[in-house]
Amino acid sequence: MTATAAPALTGLTVDFHNIPGAMMRVLNSFTRRGLVIQAVHVAPMGDHHRAHVVVEALPITMEQTIRELESTVGVDAVAPIESAQIERLLTVSR
Amino acid sequence: MPITGAEILLESLKREGVEVIFGYPGGANIPIYDALYNSPIKHVLVRHEQGAAFAAEGYARASGRVGVALATSGPGATNLVTGIADAKMDGIPLVCLTGQVRQNVIGTDAFQETDVVGLTLPVTKWNAMITSTRNIPTLIAQAFYVARSGRPGPVLIDIPVNFVREKIDDPASIHYPDSVTVPGYTPDKPPTGSEARPIAKLIEMLQNAKRPVAMVGGGVKWAGAVKQVRDLLDTLKIPVISTVHGLGTVSEDRDYYLGMVGMHGTRQSNMAVSHSDLLIVFGARLDDRVTGDAASFARHAKIAHFEIDTAQLSRVRPCDLPVVGDLKFTADEFHESLPANLPDWSEWRKETTATPNPAEKVHVGTGKPSPTKMLEMLFAMMDPDALMTTDVGQHQMWAAQRASGIANPRQHITSGGLGAMGFALPAAIGAQMAYPHRQVISVSGDGGFQMNIQELATIQRYSLPIKVVIIDNKYLGMVRQWQQLFWDRRYSEVDLYDNPDFIKISEAYGIPGVLMSKAESMEAQLKEFLAMPGSATLVVECPAEANVYPMVPAGAALTDMVWEEKKK
Numbered sequence A: 001m002t003a004t005a006a007p008a009l010t011g012l013t014v015d016f017h018n019i020p021g022a023m024m025r026v027l028n029s030f031t032r033r034g035l036v037i038q039a040v041h042v043a044p045m046g047d048h049h050r051a052h053v054v055v056e057a058l059p060i061t062m063e064q065t066i067r068e069l070e071s072t073v074g075v076d077a078v079a080p081i082e083s084a085q086i087e088r089l090l091t092v093s094r
Numbered sequence B: 001m002p003i004t005g006a007e008i009l010l011e012s013l014k015r016e017g018v019e020v021i022f023g024y025p026g027g028a029n030i031p032i033y034d035a036l037y038n039s040p041i042k043h044v045l046v047r048h049e050q051g052a053a054f055a056a057e058g059y060a061r062a063s064g065r066v067g068v069a070l071a072t073s074g075p076g077a078t079n080l081v082t083g084i085a086d087a088k089m090d091g092i093p094l095v096c097l098t099g100q101v102r103q104n105v106i107g108t109d110a111f112q113e114t115d116v117v118g119l120t121l122p123v124t125k126w127n128a129m130i131t132s133t134r135n136i137p138t139l140i141a142q143a144f145y146v147a148r149s150g151r152p153g154p155v156l157i158d159i160p161v162n163f164v165r166e167k168i169d170d171p172a173s174i175h176y177p178d179s180v181t182v183p184g185y186t187p188d189k190p191p192t193g194s195e196a197r198p199i200a201k202l203i204e205m206l207q208n209a210k211r212p213v214a215m216v217g218g219g220v221k222w223a224g225a226v227k228q229v230r231d232l233l234d235t236l237k238i239p240v241i242s243t244v245h246g247l248g249t250v251s252e253d254r255d256y257y258l259g260m261v262g263m264h265g266t267r268q269s270n271m272a273v274s275h276s277d278l279l280i281v282f283g284a285r286l287d288d289r290v291t292g293d294a295a296s297f298a299r300h301a302k303i304a305h306f307e308i309d310t311a312q313l314s315r316v317r318p319c320d321l322p323v324v325g326d327l328k329f330t331a332d333e334f335h336e337s338l339p340a341n342l343p344d345w346s347e348w349r350k351e352t353t354a355t356p357n358p359a360e361k362v363h364v365g366t367g368k369p370s371p372t373k374m375l376e377m378l379f380a381m382m383d384p385d386a387l388m389t390t391d392v393g394q395h396q397m398w399a400a401q402r403a404s405g406i407a408n409p410r411q412h413i414t415s416g417g418l419g420a421m422g423f424a425l426p427a428a429i430g431a432q433m434a435y436p437h438r439q440v441i442s443v444s445g446d447g448g449f450q451m452n453i454q455e456l457a458t459i460q461r462y463s464l465p466i467k468v469v470i471i472d473n474k475y476l477g478m479v480r481q482w483q484q485l486f487w488d489r490r491y492s493e494v495d496l497y498d499n500p501d502f503i504k505i506s507e508a509y510g511i512p513g514v515l516m517s518k519a520e521s522m523e524a525q526l527k528e529f530l531a532m533p534g535s536a537t538l539v540v541e542c543p544a545e546a547n548v549y550p551m552v553p554a555g556a557a558l559t560d561m562v563w564e565e566k567k568k
C-alpha cells in the first residue's frame, strides 16, 4: 500500500444514464472521499451521458472509486483518463 | 370512479407484495394516510420515524422481504436517516417513502421542506422524486427492484404531496408494469478486467493451499444460499469462521467451525485466518471490525471473494480473485467443480483447534447476575426458532459470542456496519410483524434502550409479545470499556448512574417488568420471564465494569488479542 505516496492529478471518464440523481452520485463518489474536484465536464453522448472528472488522489483511492462507481445505479462504464486529456480538461474554460 | 395518486401508490405497493408499512403521519403525507384508512395494507404507527426505519429493517432482516417505512416531509424524513444509513451499511432491502411539499413550492424553503433526495443520496442505494402521478407505478416498481436485487439496500422515493392528491379520471389508463429495469443498473456486473473463469482459477488455488480458511458473512443469507454454502463447506471441510451477520450459517456442531472472527471473535478464528494461506470469503465485506489492522489481516493468504457487489471488493485488503455473481449459483458451481482428489487438510484443521479458546470470564463474585451467563441461559432457554435483536455495545458482542448455536442466520438481527444504538427495540417490532407466532427477544443496553424507549408504546398498542431484555450496567458500557483499557480509566461522560426505573417505565406503558438483581435467581427468573404471556421487560442489573473479551484493540492485528485489563 502506498500510504506515503503523494496524491497525483488523475481522473475518470464515467458513462452514465442521466436518470434522477445519477450525476450527483457520480460526483459524490469523489467528494465523499474528501477529494476536491478540480475539473468536471459532462455532456450527452448518444443514449447516455459522459462525465470527465479530474481530482488529486492516490491510486488506491481511485481504484476504490472505480469499483464503487461500477456498482452505482445509473453508471454504465468507468475508465481512467489519459494524462494529456487531463491537461485539456483543466484548461478547457480558459 | 377516479383514482387518487395515493391510491395508485398503495396499489403499486400491493403489487410488490407489501403487507405492512411502518410509519408516522404528517402534513405532506396525509393523502397517503387517507388512502391507508381503508386499505388492506397494515400500517404500524411507531412513535418516532427512526423507529419506523429500524422496524422496517427488522422486518426485512427477519423475513428477507423488503421493509417499507413511511414518513412526512422535513423532520419526518430526517428522522429516517439513521435507519437508512444502517440499511445501506448492512445491505438491507428497504423502501422509504417520504412526503414532500407541493411541487410548485419546492425550493422556496416552504414549511417542512427539506431536500430529502439530496440529504439521503449518499446513504441510499438509489433515490428519486416522483414527478408525475402516472409514473408512480413505474417508480415504485423500480424502487423495489433496486432494493431487493444485487446487494440489497435502501431506496427512498420522495413524493410531493400534489401528486398523491391528484385524481385521475380514468383509472384504467394507469399502467402497472409487470417488470422493470433501471438504465445503468446491472446488479451482478463483474469488475472490469476480472478473471473470465474464476471458479477454475479458485480450484487451482485451493489445490495448492496448505492452510485454507472460509469466511461466511451476511451475504450468504441474503443470496438465499445458506444450503448451498453449508453443503459446499461440508465437502470442503476447511476451517470456517463467521462474521457477526454470518452467525448461524454454519452449525456450531461442525468440527471445522471456529466461531466468530474479528474484534471480539474467538482466538481460534482470529489465529486461523491470520495463519491461512488462502481465504475464501462468502458474502462478507471485510469490515475493519473483522480485519483489525488491514495490512496484517490474513497477511500470508490469497483472498478469493464471492460477492455480488463490486464495491465490496478490495475495500481494505486487495482481493486476488473476485467471484462476482449470485452466491446461490456461484457456490453450487464451485461445489460441482470440485475435483474428487482434494488435498487432505485434516492436520491443518487439527492445528486450528489444538489450542482451546481461553476460558471466558463469567463476571461473577459481585453477587449480581453475570451478563454473559445470563445470555448463555437465554440462548439455551429461548425457542429454537426465536428471533433475537440486539442493540449496540458490550451486550451486543456478548450475545454475538454466544449466538453460533442458532439454527438459521436470520434469527440473529443486529446493526453491524453502522452500529446504531436504539436499533434493537424497533427492529424487534419489525421481526414480530414478519413472524407473529415466533418468539422475539430484544436485547439492549441501558443506554441504547433509552434511544428508542418510546417504541414500548408501539409494542403495547399492537399487543406484540416481544420479550424486552435490558442489560443494565449503568454505563455506556462499551465506551467505558475503551476508556478503561485505552484511556487510562478516565471515565468521561459514560456514567448512567441515575437511570430511570425501567420497570416502572415499562409498566407505565402497560408492559409488566421483572427485575433481576441477584445471581442466584437468574435461572428461575429467566424461566418466569420467558413464560410470561405477551410482552414483558427484564432488567438485568449486572456488574458495572464487566468487559467483553477477547478484544483486539482498534487498529491492532487480529493476533494481538487482549484477554483482561492490565493490573494497576
Ligand SMILES: Cc1ncc(C[n+]2csc(CCOP(=O)(O)OP(=O)(O)O)c2C)c(N)n1
Pocket: B391, B392, B393, B394, B395, B396, B419, B420, B421, B422, B444, B445, B446, B447, B448, B449, B471, B473, B475, B476, B477, B478, B479
Ligand atoms: C447512535 C449511537 N450513538 C453513539 C454510539 C457510540 N457507542 C457505541 S457503544 C456505546 C455504549 C452503549 O451503551 P449501552 O447501550 O448501555 O450498552 P453496553 O455497551 O453497556 O452493553 C456507545 C455510546 C453508537 N454506537 N450509536
